[in-house]
Amino acid sequence: MSVELAGIHPTRQELLRLRRRKSLAEGIIDILKKDLDALIVTLFDFIKGVSSTRDRIDEALGRAYRLFVEAQMIAGSKKIEETSKVVCPIRFDIAVTAKKGVLGLSFPSFELVREAGEDGPRFSLLDTPASLDQSAMQAADGFVHIVKLVETEASIREILDVIAVKKRQVNRIEYKILPQLDAAIRYIELIIEEAERQDATRVRVLQRKRKERASKEVSDQRPQNGSSQQP
């Protein structure tokens, strides 16, 4: 991995700063991983909800269809078809709000709102059997579950987006920022070690030179002292 080291000041202060950054990055990874765990647990909860909602939709629409066929069997398929052509449709709207969820994320909340329509029955009370009304009720119940499913799937998508972002963040820190920091720390450590080694060598040289100078001075002074004592 190529790491840009040109702008790094190989100083102890920089080393300390980088080490602090590294421990901060590791802390962030830890937090992000905990967030990911929480998101994944919530994701699985939602996924479990999806299958049960799908079952409920299947059940409600299945019942609606059976009752519809029953109505056709009782009143005749022509009568039901004819009725279907003029029946006032139920107008639904979906109210979208946001609700707070795991990690303070806001998930979409959809609610099926039946628009106020004409009061009274939708089908002729004498020409059509009660099973037609019950079929319509079951179908409306099915719509409620469909909207619930859409809400859950939207929440899942939201969670998956957040999980992807968090994973990218973890990966970026784990595989980019941390190696960069490690490399920079290692680089500074090497530079400092090198500097220490050079300093040590320099000290040794200086000490040696100092010693040599000292011994030279001693040896220079000794003959002078010897000549002054001669008569």
Next chain:
Amino acid sequence: MSVWKYKHTTPTVIAQKIRLLRSEDLIDLASTDLERVRATMMKTAYAEDILAMQSERLDSACFETALMRNFMRTCKKIVEQSPKDVKALIDTFLKKFEVSNVKSILKSKHAGLTSEEALAFVTPAGRLNELRCREILESSKTVRDVVEQLLDLEYGMMLVDALGEYKRTQNLLLFETILDRYVYNELWRVAGNLRGLDKKIAETVLGLEITSANIRIILRSKMLGLNRDQTLRHSVAVSGLLDRRKLEEAVDSTSYDDCLRRLLTAHKPSLTKDYQYMLGGVLEAFEASHSVVRLEHALDENLLRVNLRMLKRYTQFFNIGLILAFTNLKWFEVRNLRTIVKGLEEGIPSSEIEKMLILTH
């Protein structure tokens, strides 16, 4: 003399009644397929109408058309041979189908269907034969035009007043209620014009039918949570069998059980047995299932049983009881066959189809 006037009708009706399918035959048909149903029906009174079906198409809509055509032909045959007062009653009974055609035409115009598409929903009946229906459909563009086209019949005059509300709400239910109310009112009025035993039988049978229709409306309204005004607005005429005040009390009741119990006591004392025979079974059926769908089924079944009961009670054949019972038996046979055909087409298990049949045993 009352007996003498039935000299032509009774033999015709008895001959037709013998040709009705037995309950066992219907149950057997429920476990076959459409091809077998067609083959079996070719050996019955429906042969002519089944033959007229387009052979390449074998679906419930085709069968339905054939069955309805057969029913109308059978009724027409009885009308032709009936004495004047009975003829008036059967003609009024057939107004149900005329009214059904009026509704179909109104619905077609409301939905913007073409004449050909609309004619598929029409079963020619009485004065509204195919030609007249086509003429009305082709010469009208809107619901208002249809109502104007019907002004030569009594239906047009009745519907004109409701055009304003239709324009406001764009809902045809008011028209339907007006038409249904008119037919049931007429049935009750014409039954009242009969004399002696005929009057007693007709008022009992038709009165119970009207009551049954009202009970159906009240219970359905309860299921839909409609308020008192809406329920009463959709109710049909009250026959002489029921006390209007008690009927309204039943509408006000809070539960189905309470409603049915109130209805059980809302009859004229002279009709206690027949009325309670009809409603008692309905209450039992409801208590067992707590379903309005089953309750409607029980109402139909018990209405048919009341017809047969009347037939057994007044054993001499030369009265209107036989004609009314046969008409109802025939109607329920057509309905049962329609149920079987649709059930078979949809692949419903035979046991389920059987539960939906209105059988006499």
